[in-house]
Amino acid sequence: ILLDFYLVNTDLAQNGNKVKVEIDGNHTVILDKWCPYVITGLEMGDHTVKLSLIDNDGNNIEAPFLPVERTFSLQENP
Numbered sequence: 001i002l003l004d005f006y007l008v009n010t011d012l013a014q015n016g017n018k019v020k021v022e023i024d025g026n027h028t029v030i031l032d033k034w035c036p037y038v039i040t041g042l043e044m045g046d047h048t049v050k051l052s053l054i055d056n057d058g059n060n061i062e063a064p065f066l067p068v069e070r071t072f073s074l075q076e077n078p
Contacts, residue, residue, distance in 0.1 A: 001039040001072070005051060013055055022050040029050045030054075 003021065010017050012034050019031040023039065024047055031037065039049075052060055052067040060067070 001042065002036055004036040007034055008033075009060075010053065016057070017061065018054050020052040020054050022052075022076065024048055033046055042074055044076060046071060046073050
């Protein structure tokens with residue numbers, strides 16, 4: 001699964017804002033670079049990805065469209 005997102009009015013940095021990715025509520029990754037990412041190792045079935053923007057201290061940054069959550073389904077021979 002390809003994860004890509006678009007940022008407005010902010011940048012990501014190791015010592016700045018980051019994107020927090022939660023996969024199925026049990027796996028979290030912190031991204032500090034704005035580029036596409038590949039999610040591997042998911043089993044067939046329904047999955048949820050939630051994106052939040054956080055500051056350097058790990059606090060959520062409030063914004064009108066954040067956090068954003070999407071559900072998708074992986075199927076064999078869809």
